[in-house]
Amino acid sequence: MNAQKGFTLIELMIVVAIIGILAAIAIPAYQDYIARAQMSEAMTLASGLKGAVAEVYSQDGSCPANGANGIAAASAISGQYVTSVTTAGTGVSTGGCTITALMKSSGVSTGIQGKNLVLTMTNAGGSNTWACTSNAEQKYLPKACTGSATTTST
Numbered sequence: 001m002n003a004q005k006g007f008t009l010i011e012l013m014i015v016v017a018i019i020g021i022l023a024a025i026a027i028p029a030y031q032d033y034i035a036r037a038q039m040s041e042a043m044t045l046a047s048g049l050k051g052a053v054a055e056v057y058s059q060d061g062s063c064p065a066n067g068a069n070g071i072a073a074a075s076a077i078s079g080q081y082v083t084s085v086t087t088a089g090t091g092v093s094t095g096g097c098t099i100t101a102l103m104k105s106s107g108v109s110t111g112i113q114g115k116n117l118v119l120t121m122t123n124a125g126g127s128n129t130w131a132c133t134s135n136a137e138q139k140y141l142p143k144a145c146t147g148s149a150t151t152t153s154t
Contacts, residue, residue, distance in 0.1 A: 035109035035140045038081040042101035042117040043132070043142045045077055045085050049099050053087055053121060054128050063089030063097035063121075081108045089121075097121040103136075112136050117145060 056064040064087055066074040077085035083104050089097035099119040103112050115136035122129050132145035
């Protein structure tokens with residue numbers, strides 16, 4: 001009797017099925033990872049303005065707008081996945097200064113298309129507190145954006 005050489009058809013079919021199951025688990029997780037990485041660009045660009053917003057507020061008690069007080073125009077603050085970053089607000093005592101990063105509507109993961117990430121500054125006793133919120137699902141947000149406030153020294 002001859003010894004078997006190679007794989008049988010059933011063995012190959014089992015291997016293909018296992019690969020399919022692994023891919024079905026890995027692909028959605030990878031897509032969430034990509035969306036979170038793209039959303040982190042919004043956090044980075046928005047966080048870059050925290051110091052400038054806090055400085056203007058500490059000098060004159062108002063929230064700066066884009067194009068004033070050394071802050072670039074909203075469309076000038078953009079990235080590969082972010083359309084614009086705007087600064088606004090009615091003042092910390094009536095709602096807070098906000099920095100809003102808007103994601104692009106194409107060329108980004110579908111779960112974050114057109115979504116925003118908002119950093120809101122409030123001031124209590126001379127200490128600025130920043131809170132991060134977004135209209136995107138929590139699973140797409142960077143770890144630093146949990147919806148809770150964090151105190152900074154800016």
